[in-house]
Amino acid sequence: MSTVSTPGGTRGFAGWLHNPWRKPRVLQWVTIGYLSWSILPVLIAILMSFNAGRSNTVFQTFGLRWWIDDPDQQALFQDPVLRRAIMQTYILSFVTMIVAVPLGVMFAIGIDRWRGRPANVANFAMLVTFVIPEIIIGLAMLLTVQHLFTFVKLGTFAQIAGLVTYQISYPVIIVRARLLSIGKEYEEAGMDLGASPRQSVRRVLLPLLYPAILASLAIVFADTVDDFVTVRYLSGPASSQPLSIFIYVTARASATPAVNAAATLMLVTTTVVIVLGYLGYRRVSRGQGGGDVSTFTQL
Amino acid sequence: MPETTPEVAEPSRRQLRRAEQARRSEYGAWYPRWFWPSFAIPGVMWLIVFFVVPFYAVISVAFGTIDSFRNPLPVWQPWYWTNKYISGVLGHILGTDPYLRPTYIRTFMYVAIASTICLVVGYAVAYYTARHGGKYRTLILVALISPFWISYLMRMLAWVNLLSDDGYVNVILEKLHLISEPISWLSGKDITVVLGLVYGYIPYMILPLFGYLDRIQPSLLEAGRDLGASPAQTFWRVTLPLSKPAIYAGMVIVALPMFGDYYTNNLLSGSPNTTMIGNLIDGSVITAGQGPNGAVLVLILMVILLVPMVYYLRGTLKAQEAK
Numbered sequence: 001m002s003t004v005s006t007p008g009g010t011r012g013f014a015g016w017l018h019n020p021w022r023k024p025r026v027l028q029w030v031t032i033g034y035l036s037w038s039i040l041p042v043l044i045a046i047l048m049s050f051n052a053g054r055s056n057t058v059f060q061t062f063g064l065r066w067w068i069d070d071p072d073q074q075a076l077f078q079d080p081v082l083r084r085a086i087m088q089t090y091i092l093s094f095v096t097m098i099v100a101v102p103l104g105v106m107f108a109i110g111i112d113r114w115r116g117r118p119a120n121v122a123n124f125a126m127l128v129t130f131v132i133p134e135i136i137i138g139l140a141m142l143l144t145v146q147h148l149f150t151f152v153k154l155g156t157f158a159q160i161a162g163l164v165t166y167q168i169s170y171p172v173i174i175v176r177a178r179l180l181s182i183g184k185e186y187e188e189a190g191m192d193l194g195a196s197p198r199q200s201v202r203r204v205l206l207p208l209l210y211p212a213i214l215a216s217l218a219i220v221f222a223d224t225v226d227d228f229v230t231v232r233y234l235s236g237p238a239s240s241q242p243l244s245i246f247i248y249v250t251a252r253a254s255a256t257p258a259v260n261a262a263a264t265l266m267l268v269t270t271t272v273v274i275v276l277g278y279l280g281y282r283r284v285s286r287g288q289g290g291g292d293v294s295t296f297t298q299l
Numbered sequence: 300m301p302e303t304t305p306e307v308a309e310p311s312r313r314q315l316r317r318a319e320q321a322r323r324s325e326y327g328a329w330y331p332r333w334f335w336p337s338f339a340i341p342g343v344m345w346l347i348v349f350f351v352v353p354f355y356a357v358i359s360v361a362f363g364t365i366d367s368f369r370n371p372l373p374v375w376q377p378w379y380w381t382n383k384y385i386s387g388v389l390g391h392i393l394g395t396d397p398y399l400r401p402t403y404i405r406t407f408m409y410v411a412i413a414s415t416i417c418l419v420v421g422y423a424v425a426y427y428t429a430r431h432g433g434k435y436r437t438l439i440l441v442a443l444i445s446p447f448w449i450s451y452l453m454r455m456l457a458w459v460n461l462l463s464d465d466g467y468v469n470v471i472l473e474k475l476h477l478i479s480e481p482i483s484w485l486s487g488k489d490i491t492v493v494l495g496l497v498y499g500y501i502p503y504m505i506l507p508l509f510g511y512l513d514r515i516q517p518s519l520l521e522a523g524r525d526l527g528a529s530p531a532q533t534f535w536r537v538t539l540p541l542s543k544p545a546i547y548a549g550m551v552i553v554a555l556p557m558f559g560d561y562y563t564n565n566l567l568s569g570s571p572n573t574t575m576i577g578n579l580i581d582g583s584v585i586t587a588g589q590g591p592n593g594a595v596l597v598l599i600l601m602v603i604l605l606v607p608m609v610y611y612l613r614g615t616l617k618a619q620e621a622k
Contacts, residue, residue, distance in 0.1 A: 023431075024427060024430075024431055027423050027426060027427040027431065028427060028431070030420065030423040030424060030427070031423070031424045031427045031428065031439065034420055034423075034424045034501075035424075035439070035442050035443075037498075038442070038445075038446060038498075038501075038502075039442060039445065041454070041457035041458055041460075041461055042449055042453060042454060042457050044457060044460065044461065044467070045453060045456055045457035045460055048460055055465075056460050057460050057461075057463045057465050057466040057467070058465055058466075058467075058470075103341055103342045103345055104342065106338045106339065106341060106342060107338070107339050107341070107342030107343070109335075109338045109339075110335050110336060110337070110338030110339025110340070110342070111339045111342075112335075113330075113335040114335040114336045114338075114339055118336075119336070119339070122339060122342075122343045122346065123616070124612065124616070125346050125350065125351070126342070126346065127612050127615060127616070128608070128612065129346070129350055131551075131552070131555055131608055131611055131612065132555075132559075132604075132608070133555060133556050133558060133559020133560070133577070133600070133604070134556070134559065135559040135560075135561065135577055135580055135581065135597075136357075136559060136597050136600065136601065137350075137353075139357070139580060139584060139593060139594075139597055140350075140353035140354055140356060140357045140597070141349065141353050142584065143353065143356045143357055143360050143371070143373070143590070143594065144349075144352060144353040144356040146371075147356060147359075147360065147371070147373045148352065148356050148373075161349050162349070164345070164349070165345070165346075165349040165350055168342065168345065168346075172342075197330045197331070197334055222448045225450065226448075226450030226451060226452065226453075228452060228562070229562070233584060244450065244452055247452045247453075247456060248452060248562065248566070251452070251455070251456050251459050251566055252459060252485075252565075252566060252569060255459070259456065260456065260460070263450065263452060263453040263456050264453075266450050266452075266453065267448075267449055267450065267453055270448040270449070270450065271448060273448075274448045
């Protein structure tokens with residue numbers, strides 16, 4: 001391969017400016033700058049959780065004090081309130097995932113083929129839950145629980161109802177995108193071979209949707225771990241407050257590195273879930289086309 | 300195993316009829332009418348109970364009243380509705396005692412500035428990744444998506460740490476002799492809140508832009524160049540027009556949550572000097588007697604967001620149908 005020479009032999013700044021093959025240095029620096037601005041603060045915040053001092057703004061010496069070993073029992077894994085909060089985070093995320101994903105997957109399959117006005121209205125309402133600011137869903141649910149469904153107590157149950165409402169659109173959108181790309185030929189082939197409608201869904205369509213379902217499970221779980229708007233409005237007794245609320249409430253008030261440890265634990269959880277989801281996604285989508293990072297991102 | 304397996308089964312009359320139906324009608328002819336709706340019904344029920352009904356509850360509280368303990372007393376029957384609270388709040392925005400007006404103006408300013416910064420920076424990053432990412436493309440992509448699973452709280456907490464009076468931002472600025480004493484970034488600075496909003500929502504701008512820019516055929520750009528356009532002209536007259544839908548979609552998708560945001564503000568400022576609409580709503584939840592006002596504020600926010608929301612949803616629905 002020969003190197004590309006500058007056409008016309010122009011040199012200097014003008015030549016650089018008119019060289020169509022020049023490297024886009026400015027864009028490159030903007031991108032590098034953006035990525036560091038985006039990632040570095042988070043890395044520093046993680047580092048602060050390993051600070052042995054009381055500060056989460058100036059790093060002193062390395063230590064696990066705020067994870068497991070605080071003399072005043074205020075470390076993340078020591079404080080009973082925080083331990084309860086960790087449990088609550090996982091309970092909410094797991095149950096929300098288990099409820100929202102099947103509901104969303106079935107809705108997506110149904111709405112993709114069901115024609116007519118009711119279907120259009122339902123589809124529209126589903127998309128509205130996707131774009132509406134979360135505070136509106138949270139407040140609407142709060143008013144409903146307080147004044148209409150008064151048999152529901154504020155706390156875990158109400159939180160899950162609100163979270164599922166907010167999260168259900170993710171599986172719908174992901175599965176619909178997948179349905180569009182697989183088309184209806186496989187099902188038709190299945191039915192030509194004698195499958196009943198129900199069998200064609202269960203034995204042909206559903207396996208083809210496994211990648212999308214897996215991605216939905218991972219995304220809903222990870223997103224619920226981070227939720228604090230809906231969860232905070234619908235939380236009742238202190239025991240129903242997950243880690244996210246603890247972080248939100250204490251970040252500006254009496255913050256110790258235990259807050260950073262809590263945020264880091266959430267980050268580790270979501271990272272593990274997303275990586276597991278991605279690996280599983282690659283595994284089940286083998287031979288189905290797609291499966292690299294960019295397809296996963298475009299879901 | 301019995302050995303009487305038939306080689307080829309004669310198609311039954313029913314199967315023949317189904318095949319004929321399928322040939323005549325283009326889609327779904329094999330399925331009973333209730334078959335696909337039955338899949339969607341559980342989700343539809345959920346939406347009715349936990350989305351439509353709550354929304355009606357907001358309206359009932361907004362048009363309702365309060366009891367003697369200053370708790371909201373929703374009125375469920377439209378014929379008993381009063382518009383006392385609606386006109387009260389609207390009066391404070393548009394009318395004679397407009398103490399809520401600055402908040403609305405501020406919110407629009409913040410959102411406009413923050414989404415514009417998101418667009419400019421986001422476009423550059425998305426463009427670079429799509430066109431010049433090269434061998435680092437996957438790596439950059441992973442970095443670009445990472446904010447989606449790093450919680451918003453973690454990302455804000457990181458800035459709370461950095462921007463506090465003895466935080467590293469002040470330390471660095473002092474080392475560089477740009478400032479002589481620490482700036483209190485976290486007590487009501489516009490710039491902190493706007494940059495916080497940019498930081499929080501810019502990933503939602505970059506990904507749709509990247510998706511669009513990535514799909515632009517290089518042959519189109521080459522054609523532009525072949526026809527004598529300079530690189531800048533090719534960008535202005537080919538790339539930019541082609542990415543317009545993504546620009547609009549990206550602007551809407553970052554602006555919508557910003558309008559409902561109160562936490563960025565609470566974490567990075569907490570001062571009444573930077574109050575946004577979301578803070579008003581959040582405050583109404585915490586303060587006694589503010590229930591109906593909170594519901595009214597939500598309805599007003601919905602009206603404000605109606606146009607961008609419908610615009611975005613129509614685009615999404617069209618895309619669904621086109622495929």
